[in-house]
Amino acid sequence: MSGIAWVYIMLGIYTIYCFYEGLKGFFTEKTSQGYAIAGRSIPFFAFLLAATAASFSGWTFIGHPGLIWQDGLSYAFASFYVLTIPITGALFSKRTWFLGKRYGFITPGDMYAYYYNSEAIRFLVVLTSVFFSVLFTAVQIKASAALFHIIAGVDVTYGAFFMAFIVWFYVCAGGIRASVWVGAVQCVLLVSGIIILGYYVVTGPAFGGWAGFSASMNGLDKKFLEVPRVINFGLGGAEGEVQWTAVMILTYLFALMGIQASPAFTLWNFGLKSPKPLAWQQTFMSTFVVGFALFFFAAIQGMGAKILQFSGAGAFQNMNQATVVPTLMKEFLPPVLLGLVFLSAIAAIHSTAAPYINTGGSILLRDIYWRHIRNQKSGDAEQIWVNRICATLLTGIALFVGLTSTAALVILGALATAFGFILYILLLGIIWGFRFPSKGAVLGVISGMIVIVLTYAVWPNPLSMHCSFWGLFSGLLVSYSCRLIRIRDSEKTLKRQLEVRLFLDNIDFPSESGKRWRKAMKIAVPVWFLFAIGPACLLGNSAFSFAGFPPLWSWQIVWWTLGIILMWALCFKSELSTVSEAQILRAEEERMVVVKGG
Numbered sequence: 166m167s168g169i170a171w172v173y174i175m176l177g178i179y180t181i182y183c184f185y186e187g188l189k190g191f192f193t194e195k196t197s198q199g200y201a202i203a204g205r206s207i208p209f210f211a212f213l214l215a216a217t218a219a220s221f222s223g224w225t226f227i228g229h230p231g232l233i234w235q236d237g238l239s240y241a242f243a244s245f246y247v248l249t250i251p252i253t254g255a256l257f258s259k260r261t262w263f264l265g266k267r268y269g270f271i272t273p274g275d276m277y278a279y280y281y282n283s284e285a286i287r288f289l290v291v292l293t294s295v296f297f298s299v300l301f302t303a304v305q306i307k308a309s310a311a312l313f314h315i316i317a318g319v320d321v322t323y324g325a326f327f328m329a330f331i332v333w334f335y336v337c338a339g340g341i342r343a344s345v346w347v348g349a350v351q352c353v354l355l356v357s358g359i360i361i362l363g364y365y366v367v368t369g370p371a372f373g374g375w376a377g378f379s380a381s382m383n384g385l386d387k388k389f390l391e392v393p394r395v396i397n398f399g400l401g402g403a404e405g406e407v408q409w410t411a412v413m414i415l416t417y418l419f420a421l422m423g424i425q426a427s428p429a430f431t432l433w434n435f436g437l438k439s440p441k442p443l444a445w446q447q448t449f450m451s452t453f454v455v456g457f458a459l460f461f462f463a464a465i466q467g468m469g470a471k472i473l474q475f476s477g478a479g480a481f482q483n484m485n486q487a488t489v490v491p492t493l494m495k496e497f498l499p500p501v502l503l504g505l506v507f508l509s510a511i512a513a514i515h516s517t518a519a520p521y522i523n524t525g526g527s528i529l530l531r532d533i534y535w536r537h538i539r540n541q542k543s544g545d546a547e548q549i550w551v552n553r554i555c556a557t558l559l560t561g562i563a564l565f566v567g568l569t570s571t572a573a574l575v576i577l578g579a580l581a582t583a584f585g586f587i588l589y590i591l592l593l594g595i596i597w598g599f600r601f602p603s604k605g606a607v608l609g610v611i612s613g614m615i616v617i618v619l620t621y622a623v624w625p626n627p628l629s630m631h632c633s634f635w636g637l638f639s640g641l642l643v644s645y646s647c648r649l650i651r652i653r654d655s656e657k658t659l660k661r662q663l664e665v666r667l668f669l670d671n672i673d674f675p676s677e678s679g680k681r682w683r684k685a686m687k688i689a690v691p692v693w694f695l696f697a698i699g700p701a702c703l704l705g706n707s708a709f710s711f712a713g714f715p716p717l718w719s720w721q722i723v724w725w726t727l728g729i730i731l732m733w734a735l736c737f738k739s740e741l742s743t744v745s746e747a748q749i750l751r752a753e754e755e756r757m758v759v760v761k762g763g
Contacts, residue, residue: 168495171504172317179508183335183515186347190339197535197548198762200340201527202271202436207345209442215348215516216433216442217450218355220250220424222301222517223308226355226510229459230493231486233467234474237389238717239409241464245698245721246421247456248728251447252690253425255732255741258434258443260596260669265435266752267668269763273431273588274532279759280595280665281603282658289610290591291532293584294428298525299563300581305518306567308487312510315491316503325568332515333560336523337553341436344519351516352450356458358509362490363462365497366469371478378465379713381472389471390715391706397629410629411700418698420633423585426592429524439749444742448732460725464718466493522563526556541761580621583633587613590640598666602654605647613640672751679740686731686739693731697724 166174194200207215232240261276270276273294274287306325313324335343372378383390395411424430437443470489473481480496494506530552535543543551590609593599601609617636620627627635654662675683695701705720714722736742 166500168498168500168503169317171500172507173504175504175508176511179511180331182350183331183347186343187335187338190335190343194340194342194549195545197530197545197552198271199342200549200552201531202432203340203342203345205266205436206438207341207433207436208438211345211349212433212437213442213446213450214350214352215345215520216430216446217455218348218352218513218516219429219433219520220451220517221247221355221455221513223305223510223514224517225455225459225463226359226513227308227312227490228304228486230463230466230470231489233464234470234484234489235486236409237385237391237471238464238468238715238721239392239414241460241467241718241721242392242409242414242698242702243417243421244456244459244463245418245725245728247452247459247725248732249418249422249698250424251451251732252735253422254430254443254447255735257426257592257596258430259440259742259744260673261431261434261592262437262440262443263669263672263748263752264595264665267755267757269756269758269760270435271432271760271763272435272528272531273428274528275760275763276431276595277591280662281591281606282655282661283603283607285607286591286603286610287532287536289607290428290588291528293588293610293614294525294528295559296584297427297429297581298521298559299566300584301521302518302559302563303567303570304581305514306564307570309511309514310568311487312491312507312514315488316494316507322568325564328511328514329518329560329564332518332522333557336519337526337556340549340552341433341520341523341527344523348516348519351512354509354512355516356454358506358513359458359466360462361502361509362493362498362506363458363465365502366493367465369497371473371476372469375713378469378472381476382468383713383715385468385471385475389468390717392703392717395700395703400624400627408629411702413626413629413631414702415694415699416631416634419637420583420586420631423582423588423633426588427582427585428528428588429521432524432527433520440742440744443744444736447742448729448736452729452732456725456729460722466490469493518563522556522559525559526552526554529555529559580617580632583617583621583631583636584614586633587617587636587640589637590644595665596669601644601648602652603658604652605644608647609640609642609644612643613637616640668755672748672755675740679738682734682739683741686735689731689734693724693728697728 198204229243264270264276268279274290277290278284278287306329309328310321310325313319313328314321335347367378368374372381392411393408397408397410467489470481470493480492484492494503498506530548534551535541535548587610590613591606594601594606613636616639617632620632620635705717707716708720710716710719
């Protein structure tokens with residue numbers, strides 16, 4: 166059979182499975198809480214895989230090798246998001262679960278509004294969720310349309326509508342439980358697809374193995390093998406033009422830390438049965454498994470396409486960053502594997518679109534419709550159907566943005582994550598007790614959003630630093646300025662915040678060994694950031710080389726390996742993501758539900 170036939174066979178099997186999970190959820194989920202957060206019962210194994218798939222998506226599968234092809238190994242530093250994304254989870258996820266369990270929070274807006282005693286913050290979180298859901302889902306839709314068009318010849322618009330329909334159906338029908346169980350399969354497909362395609366590229370007749378590939382790669386122009394400089398001075402270039410200076414690499418990876426700070430992941434944390442899978446997801450699945458796929462096989466895809474372009478191979482002469490991976494698939498994969506890797510790409514795309522559509526709908530339902538339009542009086546059946554309507558609206562808007570936007574996949578995605586990164590302001594306050602008044606938190610988030618838009622669209626990347634950095638920097642500056650000018654919270658707010666602080670500090674404190682490790686991490690983490698993805702990464706241009714890897718690629722592999730150890734130390738030895746049975750029991754017994762229906 167032809168490769169196209171296998172594409173449709175694999176897509177058919179996948180669609181049947183998605184519809185099965187959606188229909189199973191449709192007939193079993195009868196409560197609004199069950200539909201939105203799976204009744205706080207997402208199991209260990211499902212979360213381990215689904216959360217990984219949700220973090221690394223269609224832009225990882227398609228856009229990431231595409232920008233390595235476009236910009237060379239300086240962009241390949243973005244693979245370090247296998248560490249920076251779970252570092253956010255290590256900082257916040259376990260304590261977020263404790264708060265959700267104790268106070269009955271269902272949406273992130275519940276948690277933020279309660280701690281800061283401010284409905285304005287709830288509306289800001291809803292706005293952030295909508296921005297994040299629409300932009301990030303648009304990235305996935307855009308990727309699926311390009312992929313379906315190149316591989317199967319399907320019109321871009323028709324392909325986008327069909328792929329959006331699949332994910333819309335199982336999300337709207339089955340709720341978060343369907344999203345999680347489909348996500349578990351999508352994780353396996355995502356990682357295996359990246360590895361399979363990279364393997365066939367490097368062993369294909371164009372290269373004949375690693376030796377031929379390495380020799381060809383080391384003959385490329387130095388601009389594709391080095392980080393150009395530490396910083397560019399000035400207000401920035403034209404929209405979409407990114408120079409991967411050391412500070413751009415660093416601040417771009419800050420943006421990607423916004424993925425697990427986003428409202429979607431906070432809501433997923435509330436749905437966990439227990440926090441036990443967090444440390445394993447952050448250290449093993451994200452940093453090691455996905456890291457292995459990206460640092461080796463995704464980079465092989467991008468650099469391989471660049472070598473073939475310069476060698477004059479006809480299929481590689483008129484590409485753009487969105488068509489690199491589909492072109493490699495058509496040129497290198499045998500028919501059955503073309504179908505499998507195509508399915509892997511679609512699974513990667515859906516793995517992120519699904520949770521953001523699902524959680525965005527739940528947040529709109531609970532924080533807007535149920536709380537303010539229906540005054541907390543609607544029943545479960547009504548809430549579930551309104552949730553589905555909200556998810557449908559988000560899907561439609563994302564479909565429109567995805568089909569009309571001209572921005573690069575990963576750049577559009579990084580704009581979305583920048584809005585998630587802004588929520589560091591609120592999370593640092595509630596999870597770790599950073600002190601600024603509620604009005605400062607509101608003004609900080611608003612100012613951060615405004616600055617993100619300005620430094621993305623009006624003055625892109627000032628000083629060659631990503632808009633996420635400028636957004637958080639300005640947001641924290643405004644928040645703390647409110648404290649300096651002595652804006653004060655009410656006694657009710659201060660009492661509420663004190664109670665939260667006492668609960669967290671009492672239930673989640675490190676052992677003596679954990680305290681020593683945390684002190685060491687206060688030095689180790691900044692050092693790792695400085696050398697792995699910060700200004701000192703320029704040393705990698707000529708530091709050392711091994712096994713045929715260029716110096717910069719060798720530098721990345723070494724610091725990724727050290728990063729695995731770093732994540733193990735943060736999550737396990739420093740006890741940021743581990744939890745004991747006694748803590749879980751206390752969380753069950755010491756509930757103080759403050760949210761209706763929580």
